[in-house]
Amino acid sequence: MSKKDLKIAVIGGGSSYTPELIEGFIKRYEELPVRDIYLMDIEEGKEKLEIVGGLAKRMVEKAGIGINIHLTLDRREAIKDADFVVTQFRVGGIDARIRDEKIPLKYDVIGQETTGPGGFAKAQRTIPVILDICRDIEELAPNAWLINFTNPSGVITETVLKHTNVKAIGLCNVPIGMVYGIAEILGVDPKRVNIDFAGLNHLVWGTHIYLDGEDVTEKLIDSFAGAKSLSMKNIPEFPWDPEFIKSLGMYPCPYHRYYYLTDKMLDEQKKEAATVGTRGEVVKKVEQELFELYKDPNLNIKPPQLEKRGGAHYSDAACSLISSIYNDKKDIHVVNVRNNGTIADLPDDVVIETNAIIDRNGAHPINIGHVPAKIRGLMQAVKAYEELTIEAGVKGNYYTALQALTIHPLVPSATVAKKILDDILEQNKEYLPQYK
């Protein structure tokens, strides 16, 4: 990668997150010589693409640097000879997400974008599309790196690594958000904080926390337990019970609330759905407001309102990863990679979320070995669900799908699993060619 002029393809370029990404490339222009950014979207997203693309162009212009922004509906044009393909698309858009949230809630089950049946539905819609994209990459840009942000990020990355020849790394802003959260509690620069992460995407534990290399996990748990923090915009911020956190002895991610506080979270979701709307419905409005803002021809920076959307640190995660690959940095990022024995309690061919050394040849996870029983069982149960979800999504097998949902820890019975599955298949018919 001695070449100087990088081409970046952004699939789902019309996303409201795009300005975050553009800002990231602008900030790193010195170390990351991007020449062309192709923002690609589908016909239905054309309007959004044009709005956000306009903003992107103004941002680059203001920065006075030589990045060319291209807007296109032609995926093959975007991918051809790209050095990096960033995927941030959503099949079915926000409306599909809202359905994903509402179907499980109907049966008193957590209705969430990525966790539980909602994530299953999103995976089923996304898998045929990501496989298509990868066929294009295999043909048109076989040396490109796929940086996947499309959720459920771990599941989608595992699909790519199991079923294609594309070099892929999955990303999520949760781990970096946890680092920032700890830094805030400690009142220090986030750079002084390191966390050993182990787990799956949206089910990752911070097993040890370091300040300037000193292990402060125990100290921090004492002061922290019960604090209202370490959460995300997307997720209700219930405090953790201090004794529970002490018994756990490590940091759960915000999404753990769906597992460790299921009853409370479900009550909250039902209450919200009945009042302000599901998270998807709220986001829909936020997005509309954002696009109104983006239209302003005088706006030429990432507007601060984007933070409300939930994508904080997205640019940090993505652009600094790309830079570490390009510059062969050998620094540590938290990524979604093939397990390959890193966590001895999971199969080799699944994807985990963990600390890895990043260089020009990709992500090299730091070895973990066996994890403690207290986090092992849940990690294994969710991973088994994910493996079946991928198999169902690739083959369109009803029975595999039924098993996937049945064994999900948040689904109370095979009976409910079946009802939810039938609703999902019915309501997403147009997006599920594999089930025909």
Add this chain to the structure above:
Amino acid sequence: MSKKDLKIAVIGGGSSYTPELIEGFIKRYEELPVRDIYLMDIEEGKEKLEIVGGLAKRMVEKAGIGINIHLTLDRREAIKDADFVVTQFRVGGIDARIRDEKIPLKYDVIGQETTGPGGFAKAQRTIPVILDICRDIEELAPNAWLINFTNPSGVITETVLKHTNVKAIGLCNVPIGMVYGIAEILGVDPKRVNIDFAGLNHLVWGTHIYLDGEDVTEKLIDSFAGAKSLSMKNIPEFPWDPEFIKSLGMYPCPYHRYYYLTDKMLDEQKKEAATVGTRGEVVKKVEQELFELYKDPNLNIKPPQLEKRGGAHYSDAACSLISSIYNDKKDIHVVNVRNNGTIADLPDDVVIETNAIIDRNGAHPINIGHVPAKIRGLMQAVKAYEELTIEAGVKGNYYTALQALTIHPLVPSATVAKKILDDILEQNKEYLPQYK
């Protein structure tokens, strides 16, 4: 074991199951030359011991064979030089079981003797006692085989194998009951039916079913799915959904209903608790009736009413296992043994329930390797719970106990786990010296 005159110690000898066991020894007298059976119980069980001991003596007398029945409250006398120690005791008796059922139900959680928080409570009461018994065996009968029936049988056997030097095999009548259930469906002699079992005690799957060696799993699933069968006296006999069973492609054990049909089972438990009483309360009455029967000085056989109690095939499982060890038979039994890599997806040092060759040197499991993802996750999640349950039970560690209950798939949140745990510790205070 060339010796001819075997000594059997039965810990919990006053149990209503004892006649089943005595019948087993009588039937096998030719191949299993038992001379002395010590029925041992504690002071509180003295009356029952005398009643059931009287019946046992009459049964032996009627059979006209040379077995001597001894009744004792002295555990060391019972164990000294025994060849086999059979454990079938219940710490706290039926009343403790009823409490185990009621505490979780209070929080809308499955309340069951061995599955879920009820099994956790039972394990905490039993662990200190089984460790005491094992110290006696180590001292007084170091070559004895411990045949454990005390529930939760897998957890108790794992405790013994991890924390003592006693040679132990765990038993359960569920697998043999499943074989008889299939034989009934097929209308054939149970000897013609074989099942490959894999899993944990009370969470065991019949992965393949054979009739005269031919694999009939698929055939059987088609005809069977939806049938009201393969259940146990202890467990409500809800039929399985045909599509669910087809998607599973194997035979769940009756206890799987608590996991796969949680909502329905919980409703049923709550309904029963409010009307006829919990299963423990029902059993309490059945037991009282049984002991009334046992008192009859003219009764000298196992009364048929015992079947209602739920212990069918108990004698088959126990006595034929003992005979296979004594006679070095090298036949196949389904037992609870150290995993040691048999199921590649579980740690080496845990106990699994599986097919094993039995000979004079113990139980040698037939290798399994990896299990399918659809049963792997649940098996791993419950095993992690069991490992923490044992650790908590041995050390009396509150935090470990809290994690054990939190990660149990049937417990909805850490909050509920804590409430249940506090109730369990409070209501079982006198039986939990390790928590002091």
Add this chain to the structure above:
Amino acid sequence: MSKKDLKIAVIGGGSSYTPELIEGFIKRYEELPVRDIYLMDIEEGKEKLEIVGGLAKRMVEKAGIGINIHLTLDRREAIKDADFVVTQFRVGGIDARIRDEKIPLKYDVIGQETTGPGGFAKAQRTIPVILDICRDIEELAPNAWLINFTNPSGVITETVLKHTNVKAIGLCNVPIGMVYGIAEILGVDPKRVNIDFAGLNHLVWGTHIYLDGEDVTEKLIDSFAGAKSLSMKNIPEFPWDPEFIKSLGMYPCPYHRYYYLTDKMLDEQKKEAATVGTRGEVVKKVEQELFELYKDPNLNIKPPQLEKRGGAHYSDAACSLISSIYNDKKDIHVVNVRNNGTIADLPDDVVIETNAIIDRNGAHPINIGHVPAKIRGLMQAVKAYEELTIEAGVKGNYYTALQALTIHPLVPSATVAKKILDDILEQNKEYLPQYK
């Protein structure tokens, strides 16, 4: 397999061992209703086939049972609809074996039919042929069991299991020979002796020895160490050093002498080669004598001289295995099967030699777990050699072949490995189509 009239195909039917096999079927006719035995051989073996086939027919006639012996050069005719295919062919015959022995000896390396470079050469010649046979079986007798005796038996069986869909079990008469050897030392009926076997074909250790179920390993080692026994006709019977055997604490197989006593065995081989000839040369004469005997139209039983050939217990191993499959016996045989985690220190997909339960569905190994370090390293080193040997044999890859020979524990250097390899490829040109 409820059918009554079995068809057996014997590939390499013209072998001098065939009468042993025929005798085995005759003895078991009651329990194993064989109707047709197809003795198949290639054009070059026609004369031998007719001689040994004639004897086979006379043996069956004398026994007065309804087995039909068919002689054929048409492999597809032999295999079509067979229930069992027994492979005992040798590509290149005895002359190729003699070359296999002489090439390594030229470089001061053990020259042996199955162990070391000789076994490598034999594998390279055999692999293309066994794959061809398996294509026929897949097409013409997809339900047949392949019982492989062709050496190197473990390597050939692993080739079949890795590269075809044929149901195969590998056999060897070494383990049963070790049982008979121990029985002889103890002066008891071999049926009273059991051995736990673990390892690879021709590299198998008897880890525990039982008499009537009692572990007599230690006792036996004391009396046995240094005894001149437990060997085979094929292998010089050097006594083991008593202290070495005590330090090993288990029973090596006769072939272990090539590894544990390399220097002495090499000296002996060189001495023999210079005087009576290599073992292959000796066998060549024995075979000629045997065929002279076989021609005798009055001979209608297996002649006792066959024992000298080295195939003792061959019929026991093969026919009793076939009977256990046919009759769903669930008894224990020592076989070559897919590891699948049985020995935790070897890959899943390799073949090991170990105790297994045999029933209508094949061989189910009894779990072993980790083996002691003292036998682990050698087992792993030889297995790595075997894996590369198979890969080289299937692909005809020179570099893989060079690595296979280089890492063999009996080959002193890459330089010698290359010389031996080049000689092997040159002298076996006509049998190695895969290297073209």
Add this chain to the structure above:
Amino acid sequence: MSKKDLKIAVIGGGSSYTPELIEGFIKRYEELPVRDIYLMDIEEGKEKLEIVGGLAKRMVEKAGIGINIHLTLDRREAIKDADFVVTQFRVGGIDARIRDEKIPLKYDVIGQETTGPGGFAKAQRTIPVILDICRDIEELAPNAWLINFTNPSGVITETVLKHTNVKAIGLCNVPIGMVYGIAEILGVDPKRVNIDFAGLNHLVWGTHIYLDGEDVTEKLIDSFAGAKSLSMKNIPEFPWDPEFIKSLGMYPCPYHRYYYLTDKMLDEQKKEAATVGTRGEVVKKVEQELFELYKDPNLNIKPPQLEKRGGAHYSDAACSLISSIYNDKKDIHVVNVRNNGTIADLPDDVVIETNAIIDRNGAHPINIGHVPAKIRGLMQAVKAYEELTIEAGVKGNYYTALQALTIHPLVPSATVAKKILDDILEQNKEYLPQYK
């Protein structure tokens, strides 16, 4: 480790290597604020300690920095409150090494300081001493890091990690030497070269070589194979055969010559022993010359002649590792660490040599997973030997020692192993208290 004034204890401080180490600390004084270096040696080494200690003091003085050099025969004084303990002692000195080389050669077996029976003997002498040192560290400096250079470095580090509570990292200058060797071939700065290392100490393969992050392994093999290079002062520089290197596809370390070119290396050793003397005898003279140089009161730098001794890059490896720990650098070093699943084909509790991230909490290996069969078998065989060597060395068990030597790939038979073992035990009597 916020403290500013570090104390370093050097066990075996009288070694001729010490100036190399002192130079390393002087060069890094800015980033590594060492205040006290205790050079400790035993009574027999007093003279050397004073000579080399004098030079060390002059070197520090010349550098004009505030490091205090202390000379002591009191190990406890040296260790007390040390931050780092560096071990570079040799039990029995050079004379013992010469015996280690000569004993195997007597039986036509490679006689080498660390590889084969010579390394076994060295391990047996060293193990009791390192365990003693670790008891001191546990008591007097429980937070200290032990940086072990004493050979066989992997075996000694594994002994410490298995049998003590000391935090230890093993080091060797072979991997860094390989990096420098490649840089020389490429004609580039060594900083631009990275190698993925996997294996054991003195048996490590460079599986991939990178220049500026680009994988140049294949390219390099083509140009390199046959080159006379990548060797060490200690080891005869025979060229590799080009075809062998191509078939291997990776970089063997110089010590691999003992395994891959055993015959040639043995011839060379025998020739040298008969002429210039064994390597130990040569080194003995080099050392005497070095100490003559060191005595010169005008010498105040590391003399260039030290390079001949074979310890090139020793200071780079040791001091930069210490600095990475102290400064929490999170950079990559090649070290000897607990495997813990990093290489999936070796047990968890053994020590491997591999790339690891170094920070204040120690060495965190980058995950490897399974290694190719071509390097797996030899790695496993040597590791099994090492495990038995450690067990024998700790317990002084003759039988375990006999097995260790027997299974070493360079020892041709149990018979030779026994002779060598008996010679080793006899000639090292005074250093082997554990065998009494």
